[in-house]
Amino acid sequence: MPTRGEIAATFDAIAAEFDASRARPWPETVAFESSLPIGSRVLDLGCGGGRNLIYLRGNGHTVVGLDASGGLLALAAAKVGTGAMVRGDAVSLPFRGASFGGVHCVATIHHVPSEGERRQTVTEIARVLRPDGLFLGSAWAHELDRFRDGPVNVSVPWRRSDGQIVPRFYHLFRSGELDDLARAARLVVVRSWREGENHVVLARR
Secondary structure: OOOHHHHHHHHHHHHHHHHHOOOOOOHHHHHHHHHOOOOOEEEEEOOOOOHHHHHHHHOOOEEEEEEOOHHHHHHHHHHHOHHHEEEOEOOEOOOOOOOEEEEEEEOOHHHOOOHHHHHHHHHHHHHHEEEEEEEEEEEEEOOOOOOOOOOOEEEEEEEOOOOOEEEEEEEOEOOOHHHHHHHHOOOEEEEEEEEOOEEEEEEEO
């Protein structure tokens, strides 16, 4: 099992090509944004290269992006400014309690290696949410055809343009697993659904 630091380093190794392959906001991001009060302060946890930050800010919200990968964070900062960027760890968020009206955590928690760390991540999300604040989480589904008969922890290769193979760690989520994490953190599940290859949960503090 890789450490969180080792996982972040894999994204440093592919940052530019990874970012170039992802331009539009996720569909669940669009649904999340439409549920937020106007002018919310939103944390994009695992913001990557910043594509969802751009969308959220473009719809009038104040955004903060956090990522463990310095390479991805630099790409996001080039798009939305360094003042909105924080390099940090999802299991120990460097923010005061009740700091955000929304926490957007799309395609991030499946890179957190252990169950205890995933539980702590959602506990931290609940801590930094304001009362009535919204949490959006999504993760790859174990039920996908290429995964369903295998383990829940997998290494998925990324082939760089120079031919180097960079393995990326994923924990594949079973149906209901994201909901259980939200409820364990004393969040109220508003809705859960499948969106393409992902399980998605929308929950409220």
